[in-house]
Each structure stands twice: as structure tokens, then as C-alpha cells.
Amino acid sequence: MKLNQTLFALLFFVVTGSVNANSASDFVIDDIKIEGLQRVALGAALTYMPVKVGDTMNGFRIAQVIKSLYSSTHFESIKVLRDGDTLVVQVKERPTISNIIFEGNDDIKDEQLQESLDGSNIRIGEPLDRTVLTGLESGLKDFYYSVGKYNADVTAIVTPLPRNRVDLKFLFEEGEAAKIAQINIVGNEIFSDAELLEGFELGFDPAWWDIMAETRYQKQTLEGDMETLRSYYLDRGYLQFRVNSTQVSMTPDKEGIYVAINVTEGEQYNVSEVEVTGELLGHGDTIRALLPLRGDTLYNQALVTYTEEFISKYLGRFGYAYPTVTTIPDINDEDNTVKLTMRVDPGKRIYVRRINFVGNDITKDEVLRREVTQMEGSFLSNQALEVSKANISRRLNFVDEVEFETVRIPGEEDKVDVEFSMKEQPSGSFNAGIGFGDRTGLSLQAGVSQDNFLGSGKQVGFNVNTNRYQKQAAITYNDPYFTIDGISLGGTLSYSELDAGDFGLVQYNTKTYRIGGTFGFPINEYNRLRFGVTYENEELAQRNTYEQTQRFYDLFIDPNDPDAPIKYDSFVLSAAWIRSTLNRGLFPTAGSNQTLSLSATTPNSDANYYKAEFNTRFYFPLSNDQRWSLLTRLRVGYGNGYGDINGKDQFLPFTQNFTAGGAGTLRGFENNTVGPRAIQRTTGTLTDPNGDPVGYGPLSDSLFVTERSIGGNAIAIGGVELIVPTPFIGEEYDTQVRSSIFLDVGTVWDTEFVYDDYKDLSLDSLSEECLLDFADPGLYRASYGLSVQWLSPMGPMVFSFSRALKEQSGDEVKFFSFNIGQTF
Known part of the structure; x- marks a missing residue:
């Protein structure tokens, strides 16, 4: 839209710019006039002008003027004219948003909608850019489609008011959400549909007494169910399980949804060996002895993840707060076994520079600090931090909630600050x-x-x-x-x-x-x-x-x-x-x-x-x-x-x-x-x-x-x-x-x-x-x-x-x- 307006302005300048015989020639600017200003001050508008009195005006400079003024977001249309040696710029300001109204929205709260509009600079007191309204309408419709409301419609209505102001009204027609008519899993032979669907959040045809069942289609929920399905197979040894495709189709009346999930189950694998390599900082024997994952067992992805977390937490006790544990599978399809190599990179040892407390409006820092076992100046220990959190929660009844996080210090690779954030509750x-x-x-x-x-x-x-x-x-x-x-x-x-x-x-x-x-x-x-x-x-x-x-x-x-x-x-x-x-x-x-x-x-x-x-x-x-x-x-x-x-x-x-x-x-x-x-x-x-x-x-x-x-x-x-x-x-x-x-x-x-x-x-x-x-x-x-x-x-x-x-x-x-x- 802006490109079309720029081309139009250039064409208008060339064809009708002035009755002067030298209108198509370059000229030296003797004066600059900006016409049509109402809310924007003349001085503010001039700051966006890339030319000044004494500059030579030509076709390139015209394009610069138009582009610069549009970038200010204050103007809806711009015309550049010549009157003798005077440069005349005629503008039409964008209307100011006087009020924003939401009507018919039940699934989305007004606050959520306003946050979405803020991202597009649509708020009361700001100029209205009509070019973004179509995109907002489409984005809101996409949201409704993602929760199964395919009959939903969103319309932005602009009502002009005096003094170049407008009321902006978003009219919502949400309609009813399409319910899932059926979920089919194709390609499963080892587990039945009933076994696999039992862990899904989405469902269809629930029992009469199951009032909490979720039968409305939601895209995000379906994506979560796909992860549940993958975990179900991977936790039972089916290492090469794949979800090939997921098809969602709609009935002609847009009230029902059919979901088809195509899968490849693959073979069941056993773990032949677990090898831990990398820099183990002298704790290799202890880690291997306590390792939850063992050879000659059925492959279990959840256990693999837990083992990675176990190694990370164990090293975290000694100040290595950001270790990397990567599991590399070596699959043998001949005997359906897999060798797992867990590579450990402990990273640098991390030290605590300062411990801060946030949210304790009443309680003095010293009251909280005496419950903290993590010391400033010592290496970071996740065990000490967990004990400190437990001490504050257990011993101080006037603290309702407490969490902690480590904050990296810019320019310091081996130092962090620890911040305990809490919510106090009435103590008396x-x-x-x-x-x-x-x-x-x-x-x-x-x-x-x-x-x-x-x-x-x-x-x-x-x-x-x-x-x-x-x-x-x-x-x-x-x-x-x-x-x-x-x-x-x-x-x-x-x-x-x-x-x-x-x-x-x-x-x-x-x-x-x-x-x-x-x-x-x-x-x-x-x-x-x-x-x-x-x-x-x-x-x-x-x-x-x-x-x-x-x-x-x-x-x-x-x-x-x-x-x-x-x-x-x-x-x-x-x-x-x-x-x-x-x-x-x-x-x-x-x-x-x-x-x-x-x-x-x-x-x-x-x-x-x-x-x-x-x-x-x-x-x-x-x-x-x-x-x-x-x-x-x-x-x-x-x-x-x-x-x-x-x-x-x-x-x-x-x-x-x-x-x-x-x-x-x-x-x-x-x-x-x-x-x-x-x-x-x-x-x-x-x-x-x-x-x-x-x-x-x-x-x-x-x-x-x-x-x-x-x-x-x-x-x-x-x-x-x-x-x-x-x-x-x-x-x-x-x-x-x-x-x-x-x-x-x-x-x-x-x-x-x-x-x-x-x-x-x-x-x-x-x-x-x-x-x-x-x-x-x-x-x-x-x-x-x-x-x-x-x-x-x-x-x-x-x-x-x-x-x-x-x-x-x-x-x-x-x-x-x-x-x-x-x-x-």
C-alpha cells in the first residue's frame, strides 16, 4: 500500500506538480510549506523532512521526503507539490483512536485482545494505521480456527468522529466449537486404539458421567497428544517409532472433526550397553555405580531422559551448573539392540557472586538469609539451593511461595547471581x-x-x-x-x-x-x-x-x-x-x-x-x-x-x-x-x-x-x-x-x-x-x-x-x- 502511494505521489508531481514551465526541472528550495496538519505540530513534521531550505530538489529527494514522512506513522496520505521555488507538502493525518470496543468475545478476554493490539501499536490515543486491520482480523480468525471454531468471524469497524478521531470496534461472531467425531490411529498393530487413546487429552464419544472430558478440537492439545503418543512407544522400547502424518478433516457443516494419525511402530529394542564418556571430574566411578540406566534392559526414553538429568544434577552439586549430557544411540537392527553412549561436558565451574531476595516487602533479608545454605563466594550447588528453598518454605510460615533462579553475569563466564523470589502471606x-x-x-x-x-x-x-x-x-x-x-x-x-x-x-x-x-x-x-x-x-x-x-x-x-x-x-x-x-x-x-x-x-x-x-x-x-x-x-x-x-x-x-x-x-x-x-x-x-x-x-x-x-x-x-x-x-x-x-x-x-x-x-x-x-x-x-x-x-x-x-x-x-x- 505504501509503495502504491509513493508511486502515485511521484506520478502526481511529474504530471501536475506545477503550472510553471520549469516544473520538471530541479530547483533550489526557497521555502517549505506543510499543509493539512491538525494534531501533529509543524516543528515535529519538519523533523521528518530529509531536505531543508537551500537544498536542490529532484526526483530522488521527492522519494526520500515521502518515505520519511510515512515512516513517522502519523500520515495516511502525502502529496508533494511545487509552487515556484516553494516546496509544498500536502498531508492527511491518520485519525486518532478515541475508543476501542470488543463485542461478542467470550473465549478471549478483553485484556488478551488488547495485548495483541498493543503489539501492532493499536491503542487509545495513537494514530490508526488502517493497513494493519486486515492482518489483525486474519490473525484473530486463525486463533479461533485453532480451537475448532471454524464458523468464527471477526470484523473491524471504524466509525469517524469529529476532530479526525475514530472509534474502533471489533465485532466477534465466535460460533460453536467443532467437536471431535472420531480419532483413528492407522498403522498400529501392537497396541489397540483404546490403549493409545487412553492417555490423550482430546477425546470423542465420552461416557455420560465423564463431564470433564474434552471433546472440542484444539490444535495445541492435539500437538501435546502427539508427544504423549511418541512417549508411549519410546518408553516401551520402540526406538524407531514415527508419526508419519496427522490429518484433520471437517464435516460439511463444520461442526465435526475427524482426526487420522498415521504411525509406524517399528521393532522393540533392548539396551545392550551404556557407556559414559567425557570429563567426569573424578566422579566417574560414583556416577556409573549410581546410574539409573543399565544394559540388558528394555529401551525406555523416559529413563534415558531421567539419567541425563541425574548426571546433570549430580555434577551440579559440585558447582558445574550448566553441564551438557548428550545420549548417542548406536542401533543394531540385526539383533534389535542399541548401545547408548552418554557424553558429558561439565562446562565451567560456576561461583555465586551475590544472593538476592525479591518479594519480601516485610521480611528482612537477614531473616531469609539465615535459612540459606548456599554461600556467596562459593561454588554453585543445586543441592544447597534446593535445601535453602525447602528451609524457607518449611520454617517460615509467613512465606507462601518461594522459587530461585540463577542469573548469568554479562562478561563473567564462571559467575552467577542467585535470586530468590517469594510471595509473602499475612504473618499476624x-x-x-x-x-x-x-x-x-x-x-x-x-x-x-x-x-x-x-x-x-x-x-x-x-x-x-x-x-x-x-x-x-x-x-x-x-x-x-x-x-x-x-x-x-x-x-x-x-x-x-x-x-x-x-x-x-x-x-x-x-x-x-x-x-x-x-x-x-x-x-x-x-x-x-x-x-x-x-x-x-x-x-x-x-x-x-x-x-x-x-x-x-x-x-x-x-x-x-x-x-x-x-x-x-x-x-x-x-x-x-x-x-x-x-x-x-x-x-x-x-x-x-x-x-x-x-x-x-x-x-x-x-x-x-x-x-x-x-x-x-x-x-x-x-x-x-x-x-x-x-x-x-x-x-x-x-x-x-x-x-x-x-x-x-x-x-x-x-x-x-x-x-x-x-x-x-x-x-x-x-x-x-x-x-x-x-x-x-x-x-x-x-x-x-x-x-x-x-x-x-x-x-x-x-x-x-x-x-x-x-x-x-x-x-x-x-x-x-x-x-x-x-x-x-x-x-x-x-x-x-x-x-x-x-x-x-x-x-x-x-x-x-x-x-x-x-x-x-x-x-x-x-x-x-x-x-x-x-x-x-x-x-x-x-x-x-x-x-x-x-x-x-x-x-x-x-x-x-x-x-x-x-x-x-x-x-x-x-x-x-x-x-x-x-x-x-
């Missing part, structure tokens, strides 16, 4: 709200907590919580890096009141004051030890008399005031071993976590007891994207008293008993109701045959077994949980929503309970089935169901739908439970 909260749970009832919460105080990584909190059964206030502090070596220091000051009856336990009230401190130090990347000391003052009041609690009360009761609350002081020493290889702190999908904790009161405490507990969780990813994962978990614990008071053996305080039921332990059962039940024993008056009282005695003993649990000094709980993608929720929300199918199994028992002391006593009708041998760990419970956890704006929410598989007499089961505003 100010609570002033209400929550509701099916067991806890209405709860009021207020407090402040911060896991990343002022970006320092320190944890500071002040919380006040109250609900139907508990009131609690606590101040907490923890510095995970009190020293540069990773020694942590923390402390807690708290007060709480508990009404155990409303908590699902037997009736008693407690008031507890607690102050303590902890410190810990790392053993290595995954293991840590923690020690602590805590002073506790506890008061028990409003107690009912139960067999399992009375033995503890008897140690501290005041004979002169048996109904008064009992108080006792304890100094608790604790130690814990923590091991974690989880891939992230919140909603992990891979790795494991183990915790072994031991605690005991000092001999100078009023109550002498000890407790031991072991918790473990294993996450096994079931898919490459780790959206499917299997969780197995186990918790076991035991506690008891030691020593005696006035000749009476000490017991584990029943306030320290293990309990189960509800979220976190055994779903499908009411909170804290699983385990030994409290027993009340009464002694009646003995009478003679005439009914006259003769005294008291054990023959008149009777028992009442409550519906409430007292807990036990031993616990064993386990479970299996299949973590699945939450339906209708995208992958980007996996750190906020988690769905799982679970099986919970567990039991709580009392090793100090003696069943023989009670089995022969009289029971009321309600207690006959509830008196069990509470010392028997075989009295287990089990449940299964579905759980959804959501970190909502108002706080964590847990929804569980469950059924009891195994229950004991008197158990309280429930199908649905939820909690709002409580941690889980």
Missing part, C-alpha cells in the same frame, strides 16, 4: 470477633499475634479467648534465632479457667497460672532439640466424686475442710526432639514430621508425674503436581506418677489425662468423649432379714458409669488420609483450601484401672453396658469420612462429614461437625 492477626462450634458453642476472641514481628522473624503474641468452657489469656514470645547458630529462646505467661463439664469431660473446674521458658538448638537441617522449664499453679474446685479422681484428691485434700478446693504447685522440665522434612509449613504435600516429647515434674513439686508422647506424619505425593497426596499419621503417649505422699503412690493428675474425639483425633465422635468413663461408687446400708439396719458393707456396693469421659494415661491414635484436589477450586488456592478422605482409628485407656474391682458390683440399667475394662487398649474406635479445611478471612474453618466404623457402648457419635474461628 488482630482478633476481635466471634466464633461458633457445634461443641464449643459461642466463643469470643480478642488478641494480637505476629509470627514475623517487624519483619524480624520473631513471634510475639497477646491473646485473650473466651468460650463456653474456657477463659484464657496469654503472652508469648519466641526468637527462633536468638544466636546466629540457630539457638532459639522463648517464653510464655498465661492464665486459664476451664469448666471440664462443658468441655465434654467429667465435672470439675480448674484455674491455672503458668510461666515458663524454652530454648532449642538445631542438630542439622532437619533435626532440632528443645528444652524448657515451666512453673504451674493449679486449683481444682467444684468436683464430683469419681473413682478415678478421688485417688488423686486424697493426696492433697484437707481433712478439716474436705470440700475446699485443692491446690498444688509443679515445676515441669521438658525436652523434645523434632524432625521435619515437610515441603512447607502449611498444608504440606510431601515429606514427614516426627516429634518425641518428654516432660516430668521435679521431685520438689507437689505432684510428681511424667509424660511421654510421640507424633509422626508422613506425606506421600501421588501425582507430579502433588495435588494428590497420601497422609499417614500416628500418635502414641503414656504418663504416670512417681514417688509417694505419706505412703500413698502418686498418680498422673487426671487433668493431664489424654482424651480423644473430635477434630485432630477421632472425627465422627463427640469431642473428648472417647476413652475411660468416670465411675461413681456408692455404699448402701446392710439390713437383716427383718429389714433392720446392721451397718455398712461391700455387699451393698453399687456403681454408676457416667456418660462423660475421664480420659486415660495412655493413647494410641492413627489414620490414613487421601488428600485430593478440591472440586471447582484452582491450583492457586491449594494453600488456602484442602479436601481429604480419611480413616481414623484410635483408643485411650487407663493402665491403673482394675476391672476386677468393679465387675461384680451391682449396676443400674444405664451402666450395665457402659462398664468396660478401661485398662484394655483393644477398646478402639474407628471412623471414616470427608474433611474440608479453609483458611477463611474470618479465621480457620473445618468441616467434617464422618461415620463411625467401630464404636463402644455409650459412645456419642455424630455425622457432621464444624468449627469457625478456632485453630485446627
Whole structure:
């Protein structure tokens, strides 16, 4: 178009340029006039003129003027004329785009369309080049054709406006996408069409229940399916498999697509030998010993690729970040074998100049840097970088996502910068709200907590919580890096009141004051030890008399005031071993976590007891994207008293008993109701045959077994949980929503309970089935169901739908439970 306009202008100048007799002759420019300017300033237009006053004008210079002015993109048409010795340039400016409108586009978002137009300089405020509109229409139609919409049409409509402006409207008629009527594979004899098509994303004639099946033709998806087909054969030894052609044809009504794939399967090959050559930097024996690929095996392309990556990653541990591993096949068609020669070029050893952090708007660099094992100035180690990434994800709960990349330094062949980019998530909260749970009832919460105080990584909190059964206030502090070596220091000051009856336990009230401190130090990347000391003052009041609690009360009761609350002081020493290889702190999908904790009161405490507990969780990813994962978990614990008071053996305080039921332990059962039940024993008056009282005695003993649990000094709980993608929720929300199918199994028992002391006593009708041998760990419970956890704006929410598989007499089961505003 521009060439035609240039030729026209030249012809116009020669034929009609001027009535002057010397119009076809060269002349010296005495003045320059540009006519028709509206938006473009005269000075700006003159800057594009390759001639000036005093220059000699000729045919060559005319072509230069026209070409230069068109290159400015401001003008739609240009005429060059001569008026005496004055050079006259008449221009028509391109109209300015006042507005861009998209109408009828459902498959393409406005933002995507605008990005495409930006590449052609079509945007509001810019001059409109009409010559590119036809190309844009064709390009958009090609996009629709690639997704099977062969009836689609795109029309650009230009509407003139005053002051040389235009509205630009793109009208889309998308139509319906053509569906795949059939996919045929021609030339396959070893594998059936059904076997080969099973791995395709594209499909046809899906089952009625398969609502997620993709039956619309898409060119890019078909190309991906071709790679899947090649991999299917190459991974099964068919080294010379070929896709000869792919034909896509359309029905006359443009609503159906037929796909025909012509293949040559070839023969199946075995690997006769694997040879590793090149510069192996003294690690040749180790690489060959650990090589995943071996001779005398069926050829597998996926294994070949994995072996190349294995060698590259192994060399990357020693600073050779960009090695090249090339596999050369030597095919022997006589015996259908192939010798694989893997040539290794490690390249230069790479050193780290600087480590940078991006995206940490709140967290200080030093908080992140102390989790990084890759050192500046040392050689680059991909193993150290992966460990550093895992440390940041696992240890810093206020970091949601973290990735790293190496950036080559211009002019430096052996140096790189490492850049960690991350996305932070809220690390603290100010609570002033209400929550509701099916067991806890209405709860009021207020407090402040911060896991990343002022970006320092320190944890500071002040919380006040109250609900139907508990009131609690606590101040907490923890510095995970009190020293540069990773020694942590923390402390807690708290007060709480508990009404155990409303908590699902037997009736008693407690008031507890607690102050303590902890410190810990790392053993290595995954293991840590923690020690602590805590002073506790506890008061028990409003107690009912139960067999399992009375033995503890008897140690501290005041004979002169048996109904008064009992108080006792304890100094608790604790130690814990923590091991974690989880891939992230919140909603992990891979790795494991183990915790072994031991605690005991000092001999100078009023109550002498000890407790031991072991918790473990294993996450096994079931898919490459780790959206499917299997969780197995186990918790076991035991506690008891030691020593005696006035000749009476000490017991584990029943306030320290293990309990189960509800979220976190055994779903499908009411909170804290699983385990030994409290027993009340009464002694009646003995009478003679005439009914006259003769005294008291054990023959008149009777028992009442409550519906409430007292807990036990031993616990064993386990479970299996299949973590699945939450339906209708995208992958980007996996750190906020988690769905799982679970099986919970567990039991709580009392090793100090003696069943023989009670089995022969009289029971009321309600207690006959509830008196069990509470010392028997075989009295287990089990449940299964579905759980959804959501970190909502108002706080964590847990929804569980469950059924009891195994229950004991008197158990309280429930199908649905939820909690709002409580941690889980």
C-alpha cells in the first residue's frame, strides 16, 4: 500500500506538480510549506523532512521526503507539490483512536485482545494505521480456527468522529466449537486404539458421567497428544517409532472433526550397553555405580531422559551448573539392540557472586538469609539451593511461595547471581470477633499475634479467648534465632479457667497460672532439640466424686475442710526432639514430621508425674503436581506418677489425662468423649432379714458409669488420609483450601484401672453396658469420612462429614461437625 502511494505521489508531481514551465526541472528550495496538519505540530513534521531550505530538489529527494514522512506513522496520505521555488507538502493525518470496543468475545478476554493490539501499536490515543486491520482480523480468525471454531468471524469497524478521531470496534461472531467425531490411529498393530487413546487429552464419544472430558478440537492439545503418543512407544522400547502424518478433516457443516494419525511402530529394542564418556571430574566411578540406566534392559526414553538429568544434577552439586549430557544411540537392527553412549561436558565451574531476595516487602533479608545454605563466594550447588528453598518454605510460615533462579553475569563466564523470589502471606492477626462450634458453642476472641514481628522473624503474641468452657489469656514470645547458630529462646505467661463439664469431660473446674521458658538448638537441617522449664499453679474446685479422681484428691485434700478446693504447685522440665522434612509449613504435600516429647515434674513439686508422647506424619505425593497426596499419621503417649505422699503412690493428675474425639483425633465422635468413663461408687446400708439396719458393707456396693469421659494415661491414635484436589477450586488456592478422605482409628485407656474391682458390683440399667475394662487398649474406635479445611478471612474453618466404623457402648457419635474461628 505504501509503495502504491509513493508511486502515485511521484506520478502526481511529474504530471501536475506545477503550472510553471520549469516544473520538471530541479530547483533550489526557497521555502517549505506543510499543509493539512491538525494534531501533529509543524516543528515535529519538519523533523521528518530529509531536505531543508537551500537544498536542490529532484526526483530522488521527492522519494526520500515521502518515505520519511510515512515512516513517522502519523500520515495516511502525502502529496508533494511545487509552487515556484516553494516546496509544498500536502498531508492527511491518520485519525486518532478515541475508543476501542470488543463485542461478542467470550473465549478471549478483553485484556488478551488488547495485548495483541498493543503489539501492532493499536491503542487509545495513537494514530490508526488502517493497513494493519486486515492482518489483525486474519490473525484473530486463525486463533479461533485453532480451537475448532471454524464458523468464527471477526470484523473491524471504524466509525469517524469529529476532530479526525475514530472509534474502533471489533465485532466477534465466535460460533460453536467443532467437536471431535472420531480419532483413528492407522498403522498400529501392537497396541489397540483404546490403549493409545487412553492417555490423550482430546477425546470423542465420552461416557455420560465423564463431564470433564474434552471433546472440542484444539490444535495445541492435539500437538501435546502427539508427544504423549511418541512417549508411549519410546518408553516401551520402540526406538524407531514415527508419526508419519496427522490429518484433520471437517464435516460439511463444520461442526465435526475427524482426526487420522498415521504411525509406524517399528521393532522393540533392548539396551545392550551404556557407556559414559567425557570429563567426569573424578566422579566417574560414583556416577556409573549410581546410574539409573543399565544394559540388558528394555529401551525406555523416559529413563534415558531421567539419567541425563541425574548426571546433570549430580555434577551440579559440585558447582558445574550448566553441564551438557548428550545420549548417542548406536542401533543394531540385526539383533534389535542399541548401545547408548552418554557424553558429558561439565562446562565451567560456576561461583555465586551475590544472593538476592525479591518479594519480601516485610521480611528482612537477614531473616531469609539465615535459612540459606548456599554461600556467596562459593561454588554453585543445586543441592544447597534446593535445601535453602525447602528451609524457607518449611520454617517460615509467613512465606507462601518461594522459587530461585540463577542469573548469568554479562562478561563473567564462571559467575552467577542467585535470586530468590517469594510471595509473602499475612504473618499476624488482630482478633476481635466471634466464633461458633457445634461443641464449643459461642466463643469470643480478642488478641494480637505476629509470627514475623517487624519483619524480624520473631513471634510475639497477646491473646485473650473466651468460650463456653474456657477463659484464657496469654503472652508469648519466641526468637527462633536468638544466636546466629540457630539457638532459639522463648517464653510464655498465661492464665486459664476451664469448666471440664462443658468441655465434654467429667465435672470439675480448674484455674491455672503458668510461666515458663524454652530454648532449642538445631542438630542439622532437619533435626532440632528443645528444652524448657515451666512453673504451674493449679486449683481444682467444684468436683464430683469419681473413682478415678478421688485417688488423686486424697493426696492433697484437707481433712478439716474436705470440700475446699485443692491446690498444688509443679515445676515441669521438658525436652523434645523434632524432625521435619515437610515441603512447607502449611498444608504440606510431601515429606514427614516426627516429634518425641518428654516432660516430668521435679521431685520438689507437689505432684510428681511424667509424660511421654510421640507424633509422626508422613506425606506421600501421588501425582507430579502433588495435588494428590497420601497422609499417614500416628500418635502414641503414656504418663504416670512417681514417688509417694505419706505412703500413698502418686498418680498422673487426671487433668493431664489424654482424651480423644473430635477434630485432630477421632472425627465422627463427640469431642473428648472417647476413652475411660468416670465411675461413681456408692455404699448402701446392710439390713437383716427383718429389714433392720446392721451397718455398712461391700455387699451393698453399687456403681454408676457416667456418660462423660475421664480420659486415660495412655493413647494410641492413627489414620490414613487421601488428600485430593478440591472440586471447582484452582491450583492457586491449594494453600488456602484442602479436601481429604480419611480413616481414623484410635483408643485411650487407663493402665491403673482394675476391672476386677468393679465387675461384680451391682449396676443400674444405664451402666450395665457402659462398664468396660478401661485398662484394655483393644477398646478402639474407628471412623471414616470427608474433611474440608479453609483458611477463611474470618479465621480457620473445618468441616467434617464422618461415620463411625467401630464404636463402644455409650459412645456419642455424630455425622457432621464444624468449627469457625478456632485453630485446627
